[in-house]
Amino acid sequence: MNNWLKRNGIHLAITGIFIVICFIYFLPAFQGKVLSQGDVIRAQATQKEIMDVKAKTGTAPLWTNSMFGGMPAYQIWTFFPSNATTWVVKVVKDIFPNPVDTVLIMLLGAYLLFCVLKLNPWLAAAGAIAFTFSTYNIILLDAGHANQAFAIAFFAPIIAGILLTLRGRYWLGGALTAFFLAMEIRANHIQMTYYLMIAILVLVGIELYHAIKAKQTKPFFTSIVYLAAATLLALAVNASMLWTTYEYGKESNRGKSNLTQHTSEPSNGLDKEYAYQWSQGVGECFTFLVPNAYGGGAITPVQENSKVVQTLTQKGASPEQAQGLAQQLGTYWGNKPFTEGPFYFGAGICFLFILGLLIVKSRLKWWLLAVTVLTMFLSFGKNLPFLSDLFFNYFPLYNKFRAVESILAVAGLCVPILALLAVQEVIAGKDEQYLLKKLYIAGGIAGGLTLILLAVPELFLSFKGPEHQNMIAQLTQMLGGDSGTANSIASALIEDRKSLEQHDAIRSLIFIVIAFGLVWALIKHKLNVATASIGFLILALVDMWTVDKRFLSEDHFGEKQELSQQIKPREVDQFILRDTDPDFRVLDLTSDPFTNAFTSYYHKSIGGYHAAKLKRYQELIDNQLTKSVNQDVLDMLNTKYIINSDPKNQQASMQVNQTACGHAWFVKNVKYVDNADQEMQAISSFDPKNEAIVDKRFRKLIDEKQNQVDPTATLTLTSYAPDHMVYQSGATATMVAVFSEIYYDKGWKMLIDGKEQPYFRADYILRAAQIPLGNHKIEFVFHPTSYYTGEGISLAGSILLALALGGVAFREYKKKPEPATPQKK
Template sequence: MNNWIKRNSGHLIVAAIFFVLTFAYFFNPIMQGKILYQGDVLQAQAMQKEIMDVKAATGKAPLWTNQMFGGMPSYQIWAKYGSNITTHIIDVLKTAFPNPVDTILLYLFGAYLLFCTLKLNHWLAAAGAVAFAFSSYNFIYIDAGHANQAYAIAFFAPIVAGIIMTLRGQYITGGALTAFFLAMEIRSNHVQMTFYLLLAIIILVCIELYHAIKAKQTKPFFKSIAYLSAATILAVIVNAGSLWTTYEYSHYTIRGKPNLKSETGNAGTGLDKEYAYNWSQSVTEVFTFFIPNAYGGASGAPASGDSKVVKLLTEKQVDPAQAKQFAGQYMYWGNKPGTSGPWYFGAIVFFLFVLGLLIVKNRIKWWLLSAVLLSVFLSFGKNLPFLSDLFFNYFPLYNKFRAVESTLVIASLCFPILGFLALNEVFVNRDKPYVFKNVKLAFYITGGLTLLMIVLPGLFLSFKSSEHQTLISGLTQAFQGDSGMANQVANGLVQDRETLERSDAIRTLIFIALAFGLLYIVIKQKISTTFAALAFMGMILVDMWSIDKRYLKDGNFIDKEEIDRTYVPREVDEFIIRDKDPDFRVMDLSLGAPFQDSRSSYFYKTVGGFHSARLRRFDELIQNQFTKSINQDVLDMLNTKYIITADPKTGSASMHANSTACGHAWFVKSVKYVKDADQEMMAISSFNPKDEAMIDQKYKSVVEAKPLGPDANSTITLTTYTPDHLTYQTGSTANQVAIFSEIYYDKGWKMLIDGVEQPYYRADYLLRAATIPAGNHKVEFIFHPTSYYAGENISLAGSIVLILALGGAVYAERKKKKPEAKKA
């Protein structure tokens, strides 16, 4: 034991430093017992409310929820994949560490493993890990509540480490680690991030193949690929439950094939291009990589009291707080609708990255450069349509993802890798004149560019948004036709933006100069490389920490009691909650955007809600029946029992009961067949849902399998309810068509009549329907998706194999070290 501690003392000290740094960053809120306010996490709490309530009552979480958009699978909201070993590892991390300490530690330790794999000494590897972990968007994602996204990014570095180990001949250890960390990555459940990592890995493999062919070493290369392929398959098997359900469900979401040809003009799949490109980086926004406020920082952050706009407005008797809020709202001037902050990789990291381009000879440089260029170019989206459209239209899966700026997660990984490979080269290269020549060149390039951004920023940046003239027009109206004042405020905004940029550019130049000075001392051998590595860690930490604190700061943490008050019911909410009917819906129009807010879903089942993977059929219903005006017939068929509105003057919410709601289920008097989705959508635009049903003609044979007949006295009643198991009692003297006010989704729902499975079909565009035989019957709808339950069994088998693989890797490493110990 003592020998093990002695051998690994450096790693243990680094681990201790990581813990100290992480807890120090969150020291005040942790000590005060505060919780990070994360908007998306709170949205998720509302989405998950019914799932968690059922889980608390029954011990089992349902795989379906009716809490929003009429009803949807819970796979992308909350689902327990208990047979997956990585689920339990994540649970342990979440339990052991307060949020978001666990995520930061994963950033640090994952990157540390990668830098150690790249043969950097542990102090340099630790500094590199800090550079990656404290990249601004790693913290911005946490602040926004994108927990899954942050977790997925945290596993980028260790996956790359496992791949490099395998490619360098450590087949068993590298393959096992790749399988483990890739399994963790997939379980993080952010396909977009995993997809971007895959793009980078493809480039790496292609470069490795080229060099293998060039060196006539294809045999070991393909052996590595065999191990990596096996690792990938194992990681997929471990996550079979989540992957299968996600894949199956994706075809029916807004990322799947459209149903309405009249709306799309084609039968393509994926997101709408304008929606996907909405968050596209401006081309010159790359300056934020090393000058964080080059584009004004975060949207909505209050401006300082020194702002020219604030001074102008306060002179006009505007409240100072309102003036600061107004100025801050318009400080970001890029093409995106808004931003939570810049993609800042660090001033010193930027300098080292440029140095890496000059001095690193390792072929990994070309992978890093290629990956950076691709991620940056793709982040431009609509601002570089040639490349973006090429990927969007032809590259598999690319059109499933929105916010194309997110491709920069690859650049945020590659920048510190190349930068610290460069730093390592400075430390070990004995040709000091050559090294110093390149260090000076890197300093001239980065320092000179930064100096230009201080002296003449207008050479590169306009500091005016594309909506500048529209803003002036709006200000002119706000100032009651005073165009002079409007122009003064607009010009003040431009000056404020330039001031912010210049201030941060000066800051960047100072850090670059410090890094250059430290390298000069190292090259002159005035200090040890250990001290230099620690000094770089310290400087990078000061640089990145201070920027991260602009976005993920102590003020973002609030008392638990305040979090608990997020969902305090209004008077109208309390009235509706008292209704003990187990299954009805509410249309809450008082929120302003009922299909972009999940608040109401916390209290009751809603027609609206918020989710980026909602069912496409429901989304099409929204666009066609609720966007221009609210279709009362559609509200009725969705059993919308209450409608909430807001007083346009006071904003106070009021509620009225919808007396025409159709109820849980009903027998219709007639059936009208339609030829396709377009005709079906048109048919429900104006119809009597209680009496007639609009059914696609492809279901005609199922509908009329038995002769239909009327019965004015027939009954159908919901007797028991859970989201994934509904029971009805029917009574009729004739075979009839029943419409159930439940969302149709045929991948998992089964209908049983008196315990025997029977066919059902879709009606009224998205509801379930079935032909119910004459007599008294018990009708059940049970959600039991094969994709989940069979997938869980596969996951269990994969988890066992993964544990064995990791154990085998440990055994192989121990066996390899024993001869070395004896030899020593």
């Protein structure tokens, strides 16, 4: 044990430093405060019914009716208890507060990767800090994109495991790859995992090329076998989550369109314009080097002495009015709808990256360069349609994802890897003149570009957004036709944007000079390796820390009680909550009901907020609830209350929908249609209480000879749970019943008096069934095979993973340490 501690003492010390850094940066989190994360608050609203049931019964339901009429809970909140990684995540989150848990995993995972790359511990720590505190990662944490940030946290350790395997450490590398890939998949952000897989494919391709070239294909393919086994094991561990996601994905708005006419939905995948909405501007890549090159983010504060404020106060506005209008105009001028902040990799890191391109001899350089360039080009989206459309149209699954700029998260890891490999090359290098020459070239490129952005930024930057002229027109209208003042304000805004950019250019130049000096001192033997490495660590920390605080500071934390008030019930909500009916829906028109998550906190909403709603429901929204609201559709969805707002004072008011159909009802007639287009057309105007619109493919499930009408028949909901509903029927005839519940045949089973019976779809999205005469207990139970069978596979995979990790840990513990390699002084 003492020998183990002695060998790993430095690593334990650096882990302690990482914890201290997290403690200082996120001190409010350790004091019990929480981030005011918009997406987390919305997530709490969407999860409310699930959590209420879990608190009451001890088990979370796999279905929720809180939004979009009803949908599986897989992509909202599901525990997956047979998955070992679920418990790992729980333990980490129980020990460290949010978002410290994610940040610490990022730091430790990246540190592992840099150690695998054989950097000395202090240099590895510098690289881990540079990656972890890349602004995109911090902005994700502030915005509440918890799953996305958590997925990014496992990028580095997965690559570490792969590299170990490719180097011949088959068991260690394979086991680590399996574990970290399982954690990556459990993060449940398929988009980030997909982007990482693109980078890994490029790495494997380059390794294959060199294996063939060196005639060393046998060890390469041995590595591939171990990596394939590791991948299969990681997939098995996550079988229940992946199976349910795959199954649901085909029915979601990522899947195939049901309609061929009158649809805005693409035939498969996402709409291209929607997917490309957040595309990185080509010029915005200057923010890698100068964070405020494009004006920062939507919340970048406007200085009291800004040109816009001065111009407005000179025109007679009060300081408060001037400050408010200046903040509304915003300093960001890119072509994204809005952005929380830029992708900043660090000025010193960018300089070292350029140096790495010049001096690093490892073939990893070509992988890092290729992935950086590829991800940068793909992030351009609509700004580079040739390449983006190629991937969107032909690469499997690529068209399922939106916000293509997020692929730069991969570049955010590649850039610091090559940067720190450059420092390692300097440490190992013997040709002083060669290194100095390359250093001056890299310094000239990075420093020269920064000087241009400081002295004459107009060479590359216009400081005018795509809506600049529209903004001037709107200002002119606000000012009663005073175009002169409007143009003065616009010119002042340009000056403010330029000033922000130039201040950051000075800042970046300082960090480049310091990084240059550290490398020069290393080459000239003015500093030893340890001192220089610590210098790079401090440089990376100070550089990233000071920029990150613009986007996530102590002010972004609040008391839990205060944040809980952000979803405070209105008077109309309190009134509706007095209704003891367990299952009815609400339409909230006080804002866009189909992007508003907060209604779901208190009610079962026909709207909601989720990126992967059912495709059929999205089609219903587009055709029946967007341009105009179809009352017949509201009625069949059992929309009992409609909330509106007074246009004068915006106060919410409520009306009761007297024609809502209720939980379930018997219909007099069944109208058959040939396809989804006819079905959608038919529900545009029909009597849902008396008529059911049914696709002809379900005709065989209705015995028309027995079907009759009993005007006295009753059908009553007697017990409600999101995943188990019980009805009682009473009729003197066999009749078709429609249930105001969303049709999803990948798990819902219908039981009549305890025996499973078939049901079918009616009215485009509802469930229906032919109910025999007499008194019957009808149950709908959500019991998806994909989840329950998948959990069995997950348990088996988890056991195998635990055995693999235990065996490798034992082997490594018993292994004799390799003799230390002397470092250059």
